[in-house]
Amino acid sequence: MLLLSAKPVVEKLNHEVFLRVKEVTKKLGRAPKLSVILVGNDPASQIYTSKKGEAAVKLGMLHESHHLPASVTPQEVKKLVDRLNEDPTVDGILIQRPLPKSFIEEEVVYWVDPSKDVDAFHPENAGRLVLGLPCFRPCTPHGVMEILDHYGLSVSGKTACVIGRSSIVGKPLGSLLLQRDATVFQCHSKSPDLKKIAASCDFLFVAVGRMGLVGQDYIKKGAVVVDVGIHRNAQGKVVGDVLFDEVKDIAQAITPVPGGVGPMTIAVLMQNTVWSAEKRAVKSMK
């Protein structure tokens, strides 16, 4: 069984981004900048945003964090985003989720200018992805594709079961797999005979958010298994949606949790930020 560890993939991608940052910094006369907006005091969100900032700085980029109290109004945040949209030194803007309940997600997705939307949450970017146009990469789904590429696992002409249909993971992952000529079985909580469908597929992607949902009955002998879930179990151990020990001898390859899909998300965010700066550099030369 091949363990699809993120470590060498992240190192390779980060090195590429590091070189691109150097290049684009020369062209722009400034380093690419990522602006992160954090509302409230959710501990997990605080950890995520600070990790994103650290990654940016490590790769030679600038980073600014706007930490606002949970009592801030949507109008105030919108105003800040408007200012960052206008700021020519800001390449990427990210509003950390979840937001307080007073924020309407359907409106918030429109705030960040599509050309700085490094999370790829704006409807225009979601549409560009589906239509196969150049676009910011949805971070977690594209991170999955980078893992497959790194380990030489091609989905072309293969069957790929995606369990989960969120706007952030399941659906864009289905689009990316389809673009690469996989036959995509998009499954979810209402799927009949989910085990049978999953066990018929060459690739299995699990993005449900239910600890230990997927056991040996879901796995075709020799399948590639990608686990997007992350949980802490009763023993305090970090685990995924897949029962790793039950599955590891049936699968050909599997992503570990932790150390699999998780670290890829930030690596792709870094790719998006430098790409945004590169597009700005080309424009400023015209």
Add this chain to the structure above:
Amino acid sequence: MLLLSAKPVVEKLNHEVFLRVKEVTKKLGRAPKLSVILVGNDPASQIYTSKKGEAAVKLGMLHESHHLPASVTPQEVKKLVDRLNEDPTVDGILIQRPLPKSFIEEEVVYWVDPSKDVDAFHPENAGRLVLGLPCFRPCTPHGVMEILDHYGLSVSGKTACVIGRSSIVGKPLGSLLLQRDATVFQCHSKSPDLKKIAASCDFLFVAVGRMGLVGQDYIKKGAVVVDVGIHRNAQGKVVGDVLFDEVKDIAQAITPVPGGVGPMTIAVLMQNTVWSAEKRAVKSMK
């Protein structure tokens, strides 16, 4: 076998649109207007655009057709579209495809303002569809859903095989089916063992554009079969992607060609045009 004829569905939808047109005409002080742009002399395109115009007029809407020679430049067409975007009496704008080769589709999809994009081709509208936000309905895929609804065929909890992955039919159809809780098997020319996958599904949607591709081997006993293809065979007869006579005794229900999915496209275009006018009426009241 139940024949899924479009006729009663179109009649019902048109009647609803007719009443909505009356209502919104009172509110706006003018009838909804559809502007159609046709470039060149493709005979099929000429027939389609004149059918769209006739349908609009029959339902109490206004219609204007801009027929431009094949020699027109993209810049000139863009200028016309800009003018129509600004025109407060125009609710829907449609650029008939195919366009001459000097037009770059990736640019053209951005021309029509998303709020008047009754074909739902703009990336923002493609994204709104995927994200489940209110949006213009992709005409052919939504027409398929209207047929299923009319005949009481629910895809929820069922398996649905979609053969074809075009941006206009296959992919948006997959999104709509997923929204309605189908488990979607998105298939295409690179799918392994296509017959076996298709024959395992409760619903089969064929949108490949290959005459007579799908025969009895593709059909599960009792399946619902929807044929989006339309061709003229060597005998001059109009036929679909599905071999109707071979399949009709295996399927529970099937759309005929002609008279199945085809007529639905214009009916949904009419829905989109009146919806656009209704949104404008609400805005003008604010």
